[in-house]
Amino acid sequence: xxxxxxxxxxxxxxxxxxxxxxxxxxxxxxxxxxxxxxxxxxxxxxxxxxxxxxxxxxxxxxxxxxxxxxxxxxxxxxxxxxxxxxxxxxxxxxxxxxxxxxxxxxxxxxxxxxxxxxxxxxxxxxxxxxxxxxxxxxxxxxxxxxxxxxxxxxxxxxxxxxxxxxxxxxxxxxxxxxxxxxxxxxxxxxxxxxxxxxxxxxxxxxxxxxxxxxxxxxxxxxxxxxxxxxxxxxxxx
Amino acid sequence: xxxxxxxxxxxxxxxxxxxxxxxxxxxxxxxxxxxxxxxxxxxxxxxxxxxxxxxxxxxxxxxxxxxxxxxxxxxxxxxxxxxxxxxxxxxxxxxxxxxxxxxxxxxxxxxxxxxxxxxxxxxxxxxxxxxxxxxxxxxxxxxxxxxxxxxxxxxxxxxxxxxxxxxxxxxxxxxxxxxxxxxxxxxxxxxxxxxxxxxxxxxxxxxxxxxxxxxxxxxxxxxxxxxxxxxxxxxxxxxxxxxxxxxxxxxxxxxxxxxxxxxxxxxxxxxxxxxxxxxxxxxxxxxxxxxxxxxxxxxxx
Numbered sequence: 001x002x003x004x005x006x007x008x009x010x011x012x013x014x015x016x017x018x019x020x021x022x023x024x025x026x027x028x029x030x031x032x033x034x035x036x037x038x039x040x041x042x043x044x045x046x047x048x049x050x051x052x053x054x055x056x057x058x059x060x061x062x063x064x065x066x067x068x069x070x071x072x073x074x075x076x077x078x079x080x081x082x083x084x085x086x087x088x089x090x091x092x093x094x095x096x097x098x099x100x101x102x103x104x105x106x107x108x109x110x111x112x113x114x115x116x117x118x119x120x121x122x123x124x125x126x127x128x129x130x131x132x133x134x135x136x137x138x139x140x141x142x143x144x145x146x147x148x149x150x151x152x153x154x155x156x157x158x159x160x161x162x163x164x165x166x167x168x169x170x171x172x173x174x175x176x177x178x179x180x181x182x183x184x185x186x187x188x189x190x191x192x193x194x195x196x197x198x199x200x201x202x203x204x205x206x207x208x209x210x211x212x213x214x215x216x217x218x219x220x221x222x223x224x225x226x227x228x229x230x231x232x233x234x235x236x237x
Numbered sequence: 238x239x240x241x242x243x244x245x246x247x248x249x250x251x252x253x254x255x256x257x258x259x260x261x262x263x264x265x266x267x268x269x270x271x272x273x274x275x276x277x278x279x280x281x282x283x284x285x286x287x288x289x290x291x292x293x294x295x296x297x298x299x300x301x302x303x304x305x306x307x308x309x310x311x312x313x314x315x316x317x318x319x320x321x322x323x324x325x326x327x328x329x330x331x332x333x334x335x336x337x338x339x340x341x342x343x344x345x346x347x348x349x350x351x352x353x354x355x356x357x358x359x360x361x362x363x364x365x366x367x368x369x370x371x372x373x374x375x376x377x378x379x380x381x382x383x384x385x386x387x388x389x390x391x392x393x394x395x396x397x398x399x400x401x402x403x404x405x406x407x408x409x410x411x412x413x414x415x416x417x418x419x420x421x422x423x424x425x426x427x428x429x430x431x432x433x434x435x436x437x438x439x440x441x442x443x444x445x446x447x448x449x450x451x452x453x454x455x456x457x458x459x460x461x462x463x464x465x466x467x468x469x470x471x472x473x474x475x476x477x478x479x480x481x482x483x484x485x486x487x488x489x490x491x492x493x494x495x496x497x498x499x500x501x502x503x504x505x506x507x508x509x510x511x512x513x514x515x516x517x518x519x520x521x522x523x524x525x526x527x528x529x530x531x532x533x534x535x536x537x538x
Contacts, residue, residue, distance in 0.1 A: 051415065053411065072414040073417050076416065089412075090413075092404075092408050093401075093405065100398070100401060102417075104417060153416065
């Protein structure tokens with residue numbers, strides 16, 4: 001399979017502080033890849049670097065084209081959807097507006113309506129809450145809304161930052177089931193950053209392990225899962 | 238009774254003007270967290286532009302529409318050329334820039350058109366308009382024009398994709414970028430709209446206060462008071478605040494006159510209207526800093 005996203009020699013800086021050193025990885029077309037690592041390893045920064053939300057150096061190729069240095073809003077228009085950590089919603093806008101804003105870059109009205117219907121197939125609960133302000137939704141519903149909004153961009157690649165953050169285990173399972181369906185049915189490639197390594201390794205086909213801003217290990221999920229260091233550090237057994 | 242109604246009506250007309258300027262302030266505040274101190278002078282400058290266009294022979298409404306468009310461009314340009322390069326500057330630098338803009342617009346108007354007071358026409362017919370004895374034609378016209386403008390803005394922000402994008406950019410710029418909204422342009426657009434709304438206020442009030450470079454000074458103060466009363470981060474609140482302040486100041490002056498008539502003691506009157514606005518500002522800031530309709534924002538630090 002050809003790589004959809006190729007990252008090499010990626011460095012990232014917050015002001016004078018460097019937080020990524022020479023990160024490199026590939027995301028195969030149609031696959032689910034996960035980035036594992038402890039707090040502060042640079043997982044979130046890597047996602048932010050892809051969308052040019054921090055100062056970066058290196059190369060980031062999406063579909064063969066170098067996108068590093070492009071403005072965030074232009075990168076998004078290449079159909080890369082980023083679901084940021086925490087509750088990635090516009091809290092004062094309604095559910096409907098949150099979804100429609102993602103279709104802002106699109107001109108085909110019929111396409112947007114169809115998309116909306118498709119999104120509700122995955123997240124029927126959002127349809128019931130369509131006129132509610134996003135800030136009044138439960139944590140799980142807000143996370144669903146954030147993913148639904150990303151879907152409205154009709155993405156080729158979805159970047160997910162800690163979708164399980166602060167959610168009840170049952171809700172997390174539901175969200176991960178939906179992510180798998182999205183990956184299979186919508187042919188969306190996924191890059192997943194997750195604290196919950198066990199869950200992430202179950203979902204993903206490939207895994208990379210980050211430590212203090214460097215990739216220290218990579219491989220198919222099954223292999224990574226059985227690595228002794230990964231087991232001890234991230235899986236806890 | 239008739240006098241009371243008259244005072245109420247004129248408060249309504251003033252309130253409409255305050256509402257416009259307050260809304261312009263709030264529009265910029267919600268998207269940038271800055272109070273544009275030059276908003277009043279920009280409105281004054283717009284009023285001069287429309288005077289100039291009329292002086293060149295254009296009819297009132299053509300000059301009106303043209304001025305609103307020119308003001309829009311002016312707002313966009315100010316954001317792009319002056320504020321964009323400063324987007325990482327500390328708040329104090331930006332405040333200084335606003336005060337600088339205030340002085341620049343004020344002296345440019347003086348230099349181009351002189352400091353002599355000019356009469357400004359009213360577009361509304363004298364007779365058969367208004368409700369005789371209660372509200373004059375210009376006052377009624379001002380209220381109507383502002384309501385139309387406010388209605389258009391409401392529809393724009395509530396029902397159009399561009400309006401939605403602007404609200405999203407104001408609420409959470411980083412996330413707005415992540416859905417492909419060009420946030421920088423949304424800010425510029427916001428400045429343009431604020432300048433346009435201000436222009437409407439300037440043109441409408443110029444007939445009442447006469448045209449001169451300092452005409453908006455007091456009005457800007459009232460607009461601050463209005464925005465604060467309504468909640469500085471709430472556009473609808475700012476509009477309501479405008480009407481509340483407009484009516485309140487006239488009611489206070491009216492009550493003062495009545496007391497003077499009854500007892501012969503002068504406590505408060507037309508001369509103290511501006512003081513009323515300032516008292517409102519202080520009162521709101523101490524008792525309810527978030528305003529009547531504002532929400533208290535708790536920030537995690």
